[in-house]
Amino acid sequence: MFRDRREAGRVLANLLGAYRDRPDVIVLGLARGGLPVAWEVAAALHAPLDAFIVRKLGAPGHDEFAVGALASGGRVVVNGDVIRGLRISPGQLRAIAEREGRELVRREAAYRGGRPPLDVAGKTVILVDDGLATGASMFAAVQALRESQPAHIVIAVPAAPESTCREFAALVDDVVCASMPTQFLAVGESFWDFRQVTDEEVRQLLATSTTDPSTAPARVPTPAEVLSRVAIDAPSGVPPRETLQELIGDARIVLIGESSHGTHEFYQARATITKWLIEEKGFCAVAAEADWPDAYRVNRYVRGLGVDETAEAALRGFERFPAWMWRNTVVRDFTDWLRIRNRQCESKQHRQAGFYGLDLYSLHRSIREVVTYLDRVDPTAAMRARNRYACFDHASADDGQAYGFAAAFGAGPSCEREAIEQLVDMQRNALAYARRGGLLAEDELFYAQQNAQTVRNAEVYYRAMFSGRVDSWNLRDQHMAETLEALLKHLDRHDGAPPARIVVWAHNSHVGDARATEVSADGQLTLGQLVRQRYGDQSRLIGFSTYSGTVTAASDWGGIAERKGVRPALNGSIEELLHETGKSSFLVSAELTPEAADPLGVVRLGRAIGVIYRPETERQSHYFHVRPADQFDALIHIDRTRALEPLEPTSSWIAGETPETYPSGL
DSSP: OBSSHHHHHHHHHHHTGGGTTOTTEEEEEEETTHHHHHHHHHHHHTOOEEEEEEEEEEETTEEEEEEEEEETTTEEEEOHHHHHHHTOOHHHHHHHHHHHHHHHHHHHHHHHTTOOOOOOTTSEEEEEOSOOSSOHHHHHHHHHHHTTOOSEEEEEEEEOOHHHHHHHHTTSSEEEEEEOOSSOOOGGGGBSOOOOOOHHHHHHHHHSOSSOTTTSOOOOOOHHHHHHHHOEEOGGGOOOHHHHHHHHTTOSEEEEOOSSSSBHHHHHHHHHHHHHHHHHHOOOEEEEEEEHHHHHHHHHHHTTOSSOOSHHHHGGGOOSSOGGGTSBHHHHHHHHHHHHHHHHHHHHTOOOOEEEEEEOOOHHHHHHHHHHHHHHHOHHHHHHHHHHHGGGGGSOTTOHHHHHHHHHTTSSOOOHHHHHHHHHHHHHHHHHHHTTSHHHHHHHHHHHHHHHHHHHHHHHHHHHTTTOHHHHHHHHHHHHHHHHHHHHHHHTOSTTSOOOOEEEEOOHHHHSOGGGBGGGGGTOOOHHHHHHHHHGGGEEEEEEEOSEEEEEEBSSTTOOOEEEEEOOOOTTBHHHHHHTTOOSEEEEOTTTOGGGHHHHTSOEEEEOOOSBOOGGGHHHHHEEEEOHHHHOSEEEEESEEOBOOBSSOOHHHHHOOOOOOOSSOO
């Protein structure tokens, strides 16, 4: 969401940089709501500003419902289908148009103070409003403007439905929509402050020059200059210890993100920071965006349990795509470090640190782990579990999507009742199982219980995959938050031990607070948001970003790992702003340096590269709007990065991809 129309204008200006300092550009703001937005755009582009007045033609008795619009120059545009549907007579329509026409003439005279309108013939005209809903007013403006014969027409708005933006893209030369919420209710929903603009405000804006340097406000440092001044050097992405100490404080949960799932520097810096958290701050667990049973195999290894003799062997549990997320050289080396460190803790009787997974993709593997555990402790219960989980047998092994598709569309049974019954059975017998021996038995019981919980949540998740993207995303992040809370309680279970402290490894899109991004308008939430709401000041959210380089990613789901070139960040993005500081690796935080609050508090594009990277659709596939100051407590930027090295690099990964140069990302 934008704070107000002025901030929305500054965001739009960042996206319209190609029109800056061009003598043929004129900015027209649709009065009244579009003028504060347009003034910011015109001032940033150093272009002249004028008002373009459009009056909505409201249905009789329902003035807010538009049946058409009237624009400067007397152009009338009506929706014939609506007129016929409401049975509005020509006489009624004429009366509405005459009434609005008188108001239009009054406003034109009041706003300009006797000045003639700007001549737009042969010019590039940027039409700005505070948003589009049906687009009736903007359509009238475009139709009226064409009669003045501009060379090009550009539409720029802070918020609009994607369908409306696409309609206008076919009518004008360029359309810039800063945000396109998928559940578009009203323009005002995209603003914190959407109070009505007054006639006096419009007059003042039009009387304030956007092109005369003598009337321009005194030069203030650019956002990049401000951030360059307050940035804290972080060689290789690792801030100084005193900075980490100040940032982390007494927080019990620290979430460290990544803006791709395949960047070496993100993984390496995160591992180094985590070592410090374990050694110096007493953190006792790493909880990763990884499947519970796969990560627990690593947990057994680092704690000196299980059968694996090397870190590489312990990581072999990560078979599901994308294996390179965890089967890579950085995680292997960190796993070895953690095992050695835990051995040293045994001799000193210090607390060990474990490695756990938060994700829920492991439907069938978690089923097998529940049955294996019960075979050891309660064969009768194991038989009951087999009978219940047999419901899932119609779906191929480890293919949760196949189960979800069949259950959602009636091609197979829903196993929701069976998954719940088994979870309840595990919980009912937990006390009896826990009494059978020591701390190790408690850990194994906890592991089995979480597998049963994962089966239950995965069953719901895979069915939800075919009902809506937001629903399935929210179920996944809610599961991660529930698993994190269960892990914290499990590690806190013994009196006298210091409170457990956990570091979380996940993508920025999970670690960041959804409330500071455009996805919040769709009802989407994130792990970072849920942790902040639950733990408040006891949590910290740290993100990573990069401007360009290479990344390990696939071209399609299930594809092989490729080493791909990362295109330079788009105009108007937080990555571009951080690049403009001229620094190679640093941390910025409004929490540590209040001066960073303003440049980081503006809505900008933010890049998110997942396990799939499609440079050819860069804007649609990998960018969304964010407010970094509220999304993270701190952001670490490494300007140029390289691809994460898989433990089994393919020939395609070794060959790599020649970075493409593109004049602009689509």
